[in-house]
Amino acid sequence: MAIWNIETPIEDKFRKKLCAxxxxxxxxxxxxxxxxAHKRLADALKSGKALPFELKGQTIYYMGPTPAxxxxxxxxxxxTTSGRMDAFTPTLLAAGLAVMIGKGERSAEVxxxxxxxxxxxxxxxxxxxALLAKTVRKAEVVAYPELGAEAIMRLEVEDFPxxxxxxxxxxxxxxxxxxxYRRK
Amino acid sequence: xxxxxxxxVTQAVARLAQKxxxxxxxxxxxxxxxxxxxxxxxxxxxxxxxxLENAMLAKAESLPLCQDCGAAVVFLDIGQDVRLTSGDLxxxxxxxxxxxxxxxYLRKSMVAQPFSQRVNTGDxxxxxxxTEIVPGDKLKIGFMPKGGGAENMSRLVMxxxxxxxxxxxxxxxxxxxxxxxNPCPPLxxxxxxxxxxxxxMQMAKKALLRPAGWPSSDPETAELERKVLERVxxxxxxxLGMGGAVTALAVHAESRxxxxxxxxxxxxxxxxxxxxxxxVL
Numbered sequence: 503m504a505i506w507n508i509e510t511p512i513e514d515k516f517r518k519k520l521c522a523x524x525x526x527x528x529x530x531x532x533x534x535x536x537x538x539a540h541k542r543l544a545d546a547l548k549s550g551k552a553l554p555f556e557l558k559g560q561t562i563y564y565m566g567p568t569p570a571x572x573x574x575x576x577x578x579x580x581x582t583t584s585g586r587m588d589a590f591t592p593t594l595l596a597a598g599l600a601v602m603i604g605k606g607e608r609s610a611e612v613x614x615x616x617x618x619x620x621x622x623x624x625x626x627x628x629x630x631x632a633l634l635a636k637t638v639r640k641a642e643v644v645a646y647p648e649l650g651a652e653a654i655m656r657l658e659v660e661d662f663p664x665x666x667x668x669x670x671x672x673x674x675x676x677x678x679x680x681x682x683y684r685r686k
Numbered sequence: 687x688x689x690x691x692x693x694x695v696t697q698a699v700a701r702l703a704q705k706x707x708x709x710x711x712x713x714x715x716x717x718x719x720x721x722x723x724x725x726x727x728x729x730x731x732x733x734x735x736x737x738l739e740n741a742m743l744a745k746a747e748s749l750p751l752c753q754d755c756g757a758a759v760v761f762l763d764i765g766q767d768v769r770l771t772s773g774d775l776x777x778x779x780x781x782x783x784x785x786x787x788x789x790x791y792l793r794k795s796m797v798a799q800p801f802s803q804r805v806n807t808g809d810x811x812x813x814x815x816x817t818e819i820v821p822g823d824k825l826k827i828g829f830m831p832k833g834g835g836a837e838n839m840s841r842l843v844m845x846x847x848x849x850x851x852x853x854x855x856x857x858x859x860x861x862x863x864x865x866x867x868n869p870c871p872p873l874x875x876x877x878x879x880x881x882x883x884x885x886x887m888q889m890a891k892k893a894l895l896r897p898a899g900w901p902s903s904d905p906e907t908a909e910l911e912r913k914v915l916e917r918v919x920x921x922x923x924x925x926l927g928m929g930g931a932v933t934a935l936a937v938h939a940e941s942r943x944x945x946x947x948x949x950x951x952x953x954x955x956x957x958x959x960x961x962x963x964x965x966v967l
Contacts, residue, residue, distance in 0.1 A: 518772065523729070529784045538804070568750045568793040578750040578789055585836045585870045605835075606868040606927060628835070628870040628926050629959040631753040632744040650806050651753075651793050663736075665729065665928065679929025683727055684922030 505557040507661075510558040512601055517622050520666045522673030526624065528662040532561040532603065534655040536582050539646055547597050554654060556643030558598030563606075566651040567641075568631070576641040576657070579633030581605040584623070588612050596618040603664055607676050617669050625675070630684035637662040687769045688823040690967055692778035695770075695827065697964050699782025700807065702724055702829035703758065704790035706963040707750045710741040713897035714960045720874050721925070730930030734872075737925075737958060748790070752959045756831030758783045758813035761892065765822035776815060792961040816888060825967040828895050836869035836957040840890075842883060846947040851910060854879065854951055855917050861953045862918050867927015867967040870957035875918065877939035878952035880909075884940070886952035893938035894956045895964070902939055911937040913964070925958075932946040935960075 503523040508516060520526070533555060537542065546553055564584050568577030584604030591602070592615040600621050605628040608616075616623055622679030626634065640658040647653050669676040710718075715738070722734040726960040744751040760779050764770075786809040787794055796811065820826075841861045845853045858875060878889030885890070901908035914937045924930020944950060 566753060566793065566795075568753050568755060569791045571748075571791050577793070578753040580745070580753050581753070583838070585868060605870070607866050625867070625926070625928070627733060627740070628867070629752045629957055630736050630740040630750040632747065632751060633736060633740040633751060636743070650808075651795070652806075676927055676929070679727065679729060679924065680922045680927075681929075682922065683730075683924055683929050683931055685920040 510561050510601070512561070512622070513559070517600065517620060518670060520622050520669050521671070522666050522669050522675040522678060524666040526664050526666065527558055528664055529660045530658070532563045532657050532659055532662070534563045534565045534567070536566045536652050536659055537565050537586055538649050538652040539654045540587050540590040542646060544593045547593055548569045555656070557594065559600045561601035561603065562594070562599060562605040563657070570641070576635050577636045579635050579638060580631035581626050581628055584608060589616065591672055595621050608668060613674070617670055617672055620670045622666060622670060623668040625667040626662070634662065687767055689769050689771050690825055691771050692773045692775055694761065694967055695775065695778045695825070696782040696785065698827050699760065699779050699829065700786035702781060702827060702963040702965060703786025703792065703831070706829050706831050707746045707755050707790060707792050708748050710751060710959065710961065711897070712841060714901070715741060717898040718958065721932040721935055725925065725930050727745045727924055727930035729928045730848060730925040730932065733925040733928060750792055751961060752833060753789065754792055754795065754835065755810070756832040756833050756961070757796060757837070758810055759830040759832050759891065760813045760815045761828035761830070762815060762817045763820045763826040764817060765824045767821050767823035768825050774933065779813055779815055780805045780811045783811050783813045785942050816892070823882070826964065827967065828962060828964045830895065830962045833957055833959070836873070836955045839865035839869040839955045841953040842887060843951045843953070844883065847947065847949045849949055851913070854910065855914055857951055858953055859917050859921065861882050862923070862955070863921055865955060866923060869882055869955045870922055870959065871927060871934065872925055872932045873934045873959050874956040874960050875914065875934050875937045876954040877914070877937065878950070879939060879941040880944035880950060881942040882944070886950040887954065888911050888942040889942065890952040890954035894954065894960065895962050896938045898960060899936040904941065907939050907941050911939050
């Protein structure tokens with residue numbers, strides 16, 4: 503299980519090296535979007551409308567932060583359950599999305615789409631929102647401000663810690679690790 | 687008759703909302719540290735280290751432990767010799783939630799019209815309030831910010847009466863297994879056994895308020911808690927579902943008599959960020 507320092511956007515030549523279980527320290531731009539924003543993005547793609555940001559090659563983080571206190575960049579900002587985004591994910595991957603960050607397992611359809619579109623799914627530490635806030639250098643709302651905590655945000659992160667959960671070769675962190683520790 | 691001004695209730699709820707979201711209780715911290723000692727998976731150990739670090743940071747900087755500051759679940763144990771004055775009790779509690787979430791820069795996650803518009807109410811109201819009348823002249827307020835990820839994995843199972851202890855262990859194990867990493871393990875598993883469907887779920891929720899790892903006062907129920915915990919921790923799900931020896935920190939069960947045709951089992955899962963705060967007025 504390798505350890506990587508990677509800048510976003512993560513190109514295919516790097517994505518293909520990533521294997522389930524690898525630790526990655528991410529730096530660069532990622533976009534925060536959760537349930538309501540996903541529905542809007544998928545609807546826009548379906549009706550052929552322009553997206554509020556260039557999706558191709560980008561990273562989406564399933565997250566809705568707490569409000570920033572005055573003088574702070576962001577509030578707590580840990581991952582939300584990825585499975586709720588599963589219905590929209592294959593559409594977004596087909597439109598060029600390359601990297602996802604969240605928590606928990608994905609559906610069979612999403613895992614298949616990750617292989618097909620040569621994408622990668624990372625998990626980060628659920629319930630460590632205060633700690634993860636330390637890695638965010640800049641945060642701004644770029645779309646759907648009316649959604650409040652569910653608006654799409656552009657984040658600049660430095661050494662944001664993630665673990666490869668599903669890689670493009672079919673590797674699956676959850677299956678591999680849980681099997682190791684299961685007792686009959 | 688002792689009089690309590692509902693303004694005191696508002697102030698208390700506003701304080702509890704922030705305290706609960708910034709400070710993990712000593713009981714939960716101790717349970718997480720014990721889990722760190724028992725955990726054998728390197729990824730699981732790393733996850734637990736980060737969660738402990740997160741708790742220290744959140745408290746030191748008054749940052750929410752988790753970005754999901756929860757639905758506001760409020761437990762009111764009202765002494766029968768208390769008279770509440772100067773306004774409506776439930777309005778006072780809601781006002782406390784509004785003030786606490788505003789002042790504490792907590793995330794407001796409540797939406798109105800759950801199956802249609804889903805517009806954010808803007809102040810994390812309304813709270814969910816559970817009221818019990820108890821002996822005495824005190825008012826106890828318990829505040830639990832309940833995150834959506836763990837709550838979504840709740841389950842009500844109406845078991846056949848003959849299913850017995852094994853039926854309960856199997857049903858809980860299946861619920862935890864299917865939930866995987868979604869509810870943010872290591873979990874505290876709240877169980878309500880017996881009574882009726884709605885009461886069982888309320889018992890399961892209230893059991894989560896018990897200090898982490900405190901066994902039931904009923905020896906038979908405490909024995910069941912041990913068996914469920916042992917079985918759940920054999921699943922290998924581990925911290926945050928990334929594999930490991932510790933899937934649950936504790937099982938808290940409450941049991942009550944029920945109809946002879948029934949065996950209700952309510953399962954309410956609590957994430958590792960088991961936040962709750964209490965005060966007695």
